[in-house]
Amino acid sequence: MQKTADEVTVKQVHIKDDFWSEIQNRIINVVIPFQERVLNDEVEGVAKSHAIENFRIAAGIHTGEFYGMVFQDSDVAKWLEGVAYSLTVKPDAALEKRADEIIDIIEKAQQPDGYLNTYFTIKEPEHRWQNLQECHELYCAGHMMEAAVAYYQATGKDKLLHVMERMADHIISRFGEGKERGIPGHQEVEIGLMKLYRVTGKEKYKDMARFFLEERGKNPNYFYEEKQKRGWIHFGQYGMDPLDTKYAQVYKPIYEQDKAVGHAVRATYMYTAMADLAGEDNDEKLYQACKRLWNNIVNQRMYLTGGIGSTTDGEAFSEDYDLPNDMAYAETCASIAMVFFAKRMLNIEPDGIYADIMERELYNGTISGIQLDGKRYFYVNPLEVQPGISGKVFGYRHVLPERPGWYECACCPTNLVRLMTSLSAYAWSEGKDTIYSHLFMGQEADLGKAKIQVESQYPWEGKVVYHIEPKQNEFTVAIHIPGYIKQKEHHLKVTVNGESVCIACALRKGYLYLNQIWKDGDTVEITFDMPVREVFANSKVRDDEGCVALMRGPVVYCFEGVDNDGDVQSLRIPENVVAEAVLCEEGKLAGMMLLNVKGYRIHTSETLYSEERPTKEKETLTAIPYYAWANRGENQMRVWMHGLNEN
Numbered sequence: 001m002q003k004t005a006d007e008v009t010v011k012q013v014h015i016k017d018d019f020w021s022e023i024q025n026r027i028i029n030v031v032i033p034f035q036e037r038v039l040n041d042e043v044e045g046v047a048k049s050h051a052i053e054n055f056r057i058a059a060g061i062h063t064g065e066f067y068g069m070v071f072q073d074s075d076v077a078k079w080l081e082g083v084a085y086s087l088t089v090k091p092d093a094a095l096e097k098r099a100d101e102i103i104d105i106i107e108k109a110q111q112p113d114g115y116l117n118t119y120f121t122i123k124e125p126e127h128r129w130q131n132l133q134e135c136h137e138l139y140c141a142g143h144m145m146e147a148a149v150a151y152y153q154a155t156g157k158d159k160l161l162h163v164m165e166r167m168a169d170h171i172i173s174r175f176g177e178g179k180e181r182g183i184p185g186h187q188e189v190e191i192g193l194m195k196l197y198r199v200t201g202k203e204k205y206k207d208m209a210r211f212f213l214e215e216r217g218k219n220p221n222y223f224y225e226e227k228q229k230r231g232w233i234h235f236g237q238y239g240m241d242p243l244d245t246k247y248a249q250v251y252k253p254i255y256e257q258d259k260a261v262g263h264a265v266r267a268t269y270m271y272t273a274m275a276d277l278a279g280e281d282n283d284e285k286l287y288q289a290c291k292r293l294w295n296n297i298v299n300q301r302m303y304l305t306g307g308i309g310s311t312t313d314g315e316a317f318s319e320d321y322d323l324p325n326d327m328a329y330a331e332t333c334a335s336i337a338m339v340f341f342a343k344r345m346l347n348i349e350p351d352g353i354y355a356d357i358m359e360r361e362l363y364n365g366t367i368s369g370i371q372l373d374g375k376r377y378f379y380v381n382p383l384e385v386q387p388g389i390s391g392k393v394f395g396y397r398h399v400l401p402e403r404p405g406w407y408e409c410a411c412c413p414t415n416l417v418r419l420m421t422s423l424s425a426y427a428w429s430e431g432k433d434t435i436y437s438h439l440f441m442g443q444e445a446d447l448g449k450a451k452i453q454v455e456s457q458y459p460w461e462g463k464v465v466y467h468i469e470p471k472q473n474e475f476t477v478a479i480h481i482p483g484y485i486k487q488k489e490h491h492l493k494v495t496v497n498g499e500s501v502c503i504a505c506a507l508r509k510g511y512l513y514l515n516q517i518w519k520d521g522d523t524v525e526i527t528f529d530m531p532v533r534e535v536f537a538n539s540k541v542r543d544d545e546g547c548v549a550l551m552r553g554p555v556v557y558c559f560e561g562v563d564n565d566g567d568v569q570s571l572r573i574p575e576n577v578v579a580e581a582v583l584c585e586e587g588k589l590a591g592m593m594l595l596n597v598k599g600y601r602i603h604t605s606e607t608l609y610s611e612e613r614p615t616k617e618k619e620t621l622t623a624i625p626y627y628a629w630a631n632r633g634e635n636q637m638r639v640w641m642h643g644l645n646e647n
């Protein structure tokens with residue numbers, strides 16, 4: 001196995017896309033400034049952050065107490081990472097100056113031995129590195145490493161990079177072969193170390209990432225030994241259970257793992273790092289483990305929206321096919337992590353199965369986490385909501401019918417910021433002879449072999465045009481064609497300079513390979529129809545039995561009460577549904593394609609049970625993109641709709 005392609009950095013690509021630029025602008029103009037004010041405790045009525053103040057106190061600039069979660073530092077790191085990417089989208093000298101000032105504070109908060117973590121520096125300095133299972137020191141370090149690399153790539157400034165190299169060196173001095181054992185309770189440092197390795201070229205960072213990954217699942221159980229030795233706990237009355245080896249993905253060594261288990265974000269960050277390492281080291285055995293875990297997620301444990309981690313119990317993966325719609329957890333961060341995982345897999349092997357999932361996550365399960373105006377966020381992303389029960393009744397309390405403004409545990413909003421501002425890094429990778437386009441996204445890309453300008457009407461219309469300005473004569477442009485597009489059904493047509501391309505000849509594993517001697521002004525045009533598609537779940541998914549969901553292009557649709565007389569529970573979708581896409585011209589959903597669906601509403605007896613057969617009545621139903629739900633007040637929502645036999 002040989003890694004096929006490398007990352008393309010955010011600086012090389014500028015997104016100019018009706019769909020994504022709008023989201024990026026909202027993130028940059030609304031969310032980043034809002035989060036900055038939250039992190040500085042300037043917003044009334046949201047959960048207090050204190051995250052930057054913690055750094056000031058640890059730096060000795062202010063006096064005071066630590067406040068917040070043990071991983072509060074990571075909010076600053078993720079915000080900084082997002083700021084770094086945003087500066088490549090829209091330069092902002094004032095914002096950069098404020099970020100520089102925060103980096104100065106972070107540098108001052110670093111201890112003489114390289115250690116950086118405000119919780120332990122301020123609150124429990126005697127307990128450093130004793131509780132890796134619960135206390136997230138390595139997790140926070142990983143996020144700050146990612147921020148440091150992003151800030152360096154975006155601005156050329158290396159102060160934070162050096163801070164995090166010193167922290168990484170401190171970690172290396174402590175953990176590893178012949179030193180202390182240790183594994184992170186919440187995976188993330190492995191991703192940070194891999195990025196640090198790539199930007200510095202220093203193998204020791206990759207080696208440290210490999211150590212942390214390979215230590216998992218070894219005997220004796222590290223977390224058990226650690227808990228025995230330290231004699232103190234951080235969470236709850238008894239602390240986290242070190243014998244819950246699935247929760248922490250230590251049930252087997254990583255090479256033998258075959259089921260995606262435990263905390264979904266931790267797991268998927270780990271798979272991301274595994275795929276990253278497999279690619280860098282041409283580690284076939286590790287890649288095979290990644291593939292097994294990938295297949296288990298996407299074939300047995302993923303919602304149609306891309307949501308993963310279906311149970312609130314441990315924010316975790318459940319069993320195969322256990323995908324309850326109204327009790328879903330499906331944390332926004334977990335969907336974001338799937339984008340990271342997918343991209344690392346694509347760098348190893350450009351296979352449409354990875355790009356399809358990346359697309360599914362981007363258009364559905366990630367952006368459902370943010371309100372359309374950018375001001376409120378979901379942590380949990382259900383596929384069915386019933387006001388009065390959701391968010392209130394035991395078992396459903398985690399499923400909120402509306403997005404809150406901020407969270408005490410603010411992982412998801414900051415994660416969305418860094419993903420949305422770095423979208424361009426997911427659109428491409430570049431190999432020795434081939435440029436890979438993974439996503440249909442309007443943009444200007446300055447790659448090694450060519451400048452490519454893409455015009456796209458995706459996801460609402462099936463037309464994408466690539467304008468190629470080569471820097472060398474011959475190379476291959478490989479364009480991902482989403483897996484749902486069937487050549488005949490969707491009238492898929494590809495032309496190069498107006499000449500039709502034989503799609504069957506050029507298509508391999510979801511990518512269309514166009515090899516030729518390119519010249520300035522060459523144009524590849526891809527057009528296809530976008531009918532509304534009915535989707536059915538495997539009968540093993542109990543909740544979706546007898547149900548149908550609707551998709552158009554990459555977008556999953558849902559039905560909300562506000563468009564359907566307040567009640568979506570009584571709606572029925574007939575077989576071979578007739579649905580028409582209509583551009584929404586006004587209101588909060590303006591610019592989106594909504595669906596008018598020829599369906600039914602059933603009427604039942606008023607009593608709880610009755611022997612009277614329900615009657616049905618024809619009705620035109622309205623479906624909206626899933627990601628846009630809960631923007632118009634509290635109301636019912638469903639993705640999976642009951643079918644109806646018209647006979």
Ligand SMILES: [Zn+2]
Pocket residue numbers: 331332333334379410411412413415
């Ligand atoms: Zn989260």
